[in-house]
Amino acid sequence: MKRTSKDSRCKLPDNTALKQQQLPAYQLQLSATGVLSGFFATGVFCLGVGIILILSAKSIKEIEIKYTEICGNCAKLREDATNFDKECTCSIPFYLSETMQGNVYMYYKLYGFYQNLYHYILSRSNSQLVGTDLKDVGNCAPFSKSHDGTPIAPCGAIANSIFNDTIILSYNLNSSIPIKVPMLRSGITWWTDKYVKFQNPSSINLSSAFAGTTKPPSWAKPVYELDEEDPGNNGFLNDDFIVWMRTAAFPTFKKLYRRLNRIQYFTEGLPAGNYSFNITYSSSLFLGLAYTVTGAVTWLASFSMMAVHLLLKDRKMLFIQQ
């Protein structure tokens, strides 16, 4: 700060608003009208949003079926990781008492599966998944290379632990012939994931593109054979794979599995009747409740603040008159 030059000592400081701290400014003042009306408005807004959200959440039907226990045998089989390639099927019948109107989504939900562990989240190779460098498995420990040193594609703990149960929903129309409910496996990912973040390596066909790599240890099939019905749904572009690779924030999570293809019997949605297996869908009831509570609390607060303000008004005026 020390000024050394002689003439700066003698110069009159500039008379600018900035230097004289006289900048024009708005002074924030918590006036009673402003604060109270703000509070009331916020209260109204929150209550409104809350009620709308609650109502919309009420109109959504949700059925959740836990199959870990019902399919206990399979679960036991799965607990031993070495049995990953053994087939295990089980069927769970359930009854839908009301028609599910509109779009129907089928989710799988995992409890206590930590997709958000630090090492887990890191254990992937984006440059491999985008198809540019299949051999780049640098971040994928501990699932980067197989025992013989071939790079794994897709590498990493996330890919290795993919949810690979196959769930088929069938509708028993006449309680005898089960009809397979038509399901879409497309449109369950983000556009950016499908077209930017995940790309197959370019080659004549997928199997040659993935030559020189090996499948993850837990996988039954290599990545280019994930979908036998739709060849376009293979490799890194497989929708189920992409959905799994978008790691969940919390240990209990659900991921979209299939969308109802609204054709034939199902144009209106899912009719009531007997089904086997698993349908879920939900929206946030929590948000609606939270908004309602916030709205109510804000209103209460505004009323009490107004009371305080009105009580004190006389005193304050008195003070000013003094």
Add this chain to the structure above:
Amino acid sequence: MLSVFCSGEVVCEPPNNKLDRFSGTLYWKESKFPLSNQNMLLRGCVLRNTEWCFGLVVFAGPDTKLMQNSGRTKFKRTSIDRLMNTLVLWIFGFLVCMGVILAIGNAIWEHEVGMRFQAYLPWDEAVDSAFFSGFLSFWSYIIILNTVVPISLYVSVEVIRLGHSYFINWDKKMFCMKKRTPAEARTTTLNEELGQVEYVFSDKTGTLTQNIMVFNKCSISGRSYGDVLDVLGHKAELGQKPEPVDFSFNPLADNKFLFWDPTLLEAVKMGDPHTHEFFRLLSLCHTVMSEEKNEGELYYKAQSPDEGALVTAARNFGFVFRSRTPKTITVHEMGTAVTYQLLAILDFNNIRKRMSVIVRNPEGRIRLYCKGADTILLDRLHPCTQELLSTTTDHLNEYAGEGLRTLVLAYKDLDEEYYGEWAQRRLRASLARDSREDRLASVYEEVESNMVLLGATAIEDKLQQGVPETIALLTLANIKIWVLTGDKQETAVNIGYSCKMLTDDMTEVFVVTGHTVLEVREELRKAREKMLDSPHAVGNGFTCSEKRSAKLTSVLEAVAGEYALVINGHSLAHALEADMELEFLETACACKAVICCRVTPLQKAQVVELVKKHKKAVTLAIGDGANDVSMIKTAHIGVGISGQEGIQAVLASDYSFSQFKFLQRLLLVHGRWSYLRMCKFLCYFFYKNFAFTMVHFWFGFFCGFSAQTVYDQYFITLYNIVYTSLPVLAMGVFDQDVPEQRSMEYPKLYEPGQLNLLFNKREFFICIAQGIYTSVLMFFIPYGVFAEATRDDGTQLADYQSFAVTVATSLVIVVSVQIGLDTGYWTAINHFFIWGSLAIYFAILFAMHSNGLFDMFPNQFRFVGNAQNTLAQPTVWLTITLTTVVCIMPVVAFRFLKLSLKPDLSDTVRYTQLVRKKQKAQHRCLRRVGRTSSRRSGYAFSHQEGFGELIMSGKNMRLSSLALASFTTRSSSSWIESLRRKKSDSAGSPSGGADKPLKG
């Protein structure tokens, strides 16, 4: 001479800080010469009326007594700095605690859950147990959570202080036009401490006063001159002064002398004998030396500025003191040169408080002219002048009431025989071996009696501009002002009155002048008892004499009524001893004003140190000279007055400006704002870091304590640097709660700083609590939403990356709204930074999540497409809105209720200002001077004894300068000896007559 001397040797004491003692021996040519303080010239002394002298440098540089007095330079830090360091340590402890909790959590989790999760994510090879994993996780969490320890805080604090320092440098209202010097903040680290000052220690000469004496008024044979009159003959108000009196008739007049009352000059021109005698006295009775370099260019060298002022006044009114020899004085009286024969100078001393000359005029008449303190002189007048006496006394009271230094002038005709006889007696007395002083005094006393009163003079010890107003304002702001001066007690007290530190409204002014420990202790005890016994005292039960010091403090703090304490240097030396310092401090702190006179530089520092140590208060020392350096260095804040005595004080100071009055602006405006801004800044800074970091802690419970961060790594990097730094910096630099005029009008606004209300440990915990509260909501509201919700197209919402973006966005919005609430003064810059930060956040967010960057670096930019996908969801926006509302509403409600229920003074001032925008704000007028004073001044105060003898000996005359060449010869230097002895005597024991309280 020097070559002759080179064989000499000086043996002396080691360097020390005692100004009044020196002992050594000079060995030269096989003879020994004792060296005492009489032979010393201390560094910083000015040699007057002496063309040259030979000397030998005994100590130089840091060994000089002056430098030994200057004390150690200490590293100065503000109390906020120290508090901040403590808090940062606490935060560090808190960080470790969090780390430990999370590490234990991790060990348990790995043991209970992670073990089974190993199929999906095997442990690293190095990790062999849950315990070790917990250990690693501890360090990971220390790294992740380190953002609670605000490292950027220190940088930001320095930037803000730098800004404040620039504001001080730029302040036009602290720029002295006359000297063309701006105020200068020489340290950038102490600004906020300026808002917490409780004690101001001020030097007197050069700081409060200009060290210029001005002949202001006089009373000549019952008529008072010198009032400034306007055209109609009424006393003019300040600021509308008419033209000064024109002295052009007198070719020898001093152009710098200004006088406003033309009637006095008319009286002189009319030839009024009293007026002529009055000025004749002034031109004869003094010890001033004149020097005439060219014809008509007179320079007076006065040993005290008071005398200079009087002789200059006489000069301008036509009685020009032209030259003197040891036996004659030549005066130009109205243009004609008259030479008086100087028969004797009856010199000044502290007890006599007067000086006289006996002259024989050309007609041969012998006359004694005397000037001196009214208290002394009025008793020695001829009884026939009663009427004149009472009018003059009225005038004297009037002058003293205006804070002027008064002198009474009188004369006496002596007949030849009487003088001859008296001169004999005087000679005998001066040759007496023992008690020469007393004998001389009684001889003097004899001749100075039955004098005829001529009139009185009033000299203004010119205060610096605006000093009384500044002191009054600072006192209103609850700042206690202590004057520490090397001057004499009378001078200091006089200045105390003229700058309104001491007033007649005060209940009592205690004067402590004891020479021994017991005396001082007794005087202090009496002062305390008086304070407690007075009917004003609150605690009327505390009249008993045995009081413990702790009790005393509490009682004395509550003493009603205004008291002042004046303490002398030698008493102060005792009072500062370890066993009495607390007593002294208690007494002094109960007084509204404290004046310490005759103090050495080191004592100044000791007083400051004492207050600093025991009162836990912020001290500020202001001074202009080298003798103030030690106190400037010791005090928390040192202020140097620039452009006066030299630059040592400025060089040692932290702030410098050229006028004492700027102190009010420095403290009440700059200091207050700095403190306010710094406190607001710190509160917000801790808040924002806790809100930011604690989210990781909560997330730890959901991610297996695996040290996974909630946010994207780039967000973590940029949060403190880019997204939230500039708005809070802008607030820290520009914020104002009330405009500057208001902080001058309502000095009470300064109090929160002194009481340290705006940032202390309590405030810190409130900020932290708010931060933690925000972080809880910031995490659990999105958690609650995401746990269940899906996107509108049915796909998963609760993926980690969307969660990260949602939390980060709501965090940035919440802290931006919070800074918006904290910013009390929205300038364009604040707008720019706050809105700019938000805009930058979104710009960077979208850029980081763009396809282009991902294509280039797929492994670095993992969040591709996240911003557009997440922020397109109404659910996400509803979540962000909800979080913001829930975080901010309680703050607004709390502030609103505080404003309604328990408003601060600044709130009230702002509110009142809003309401009364049209009404003119009440102006607090300082009380006008009109004080009728019962006190009187003494003889020209800065005067010293011994100069009469010096003049009569002729040793300082040019013609006899040859005599100086034989400096070493003992015989001819006897006058120097005696002068020095008297000097040291008067330094050691001034004013025996001042033991009684000044008023009572």
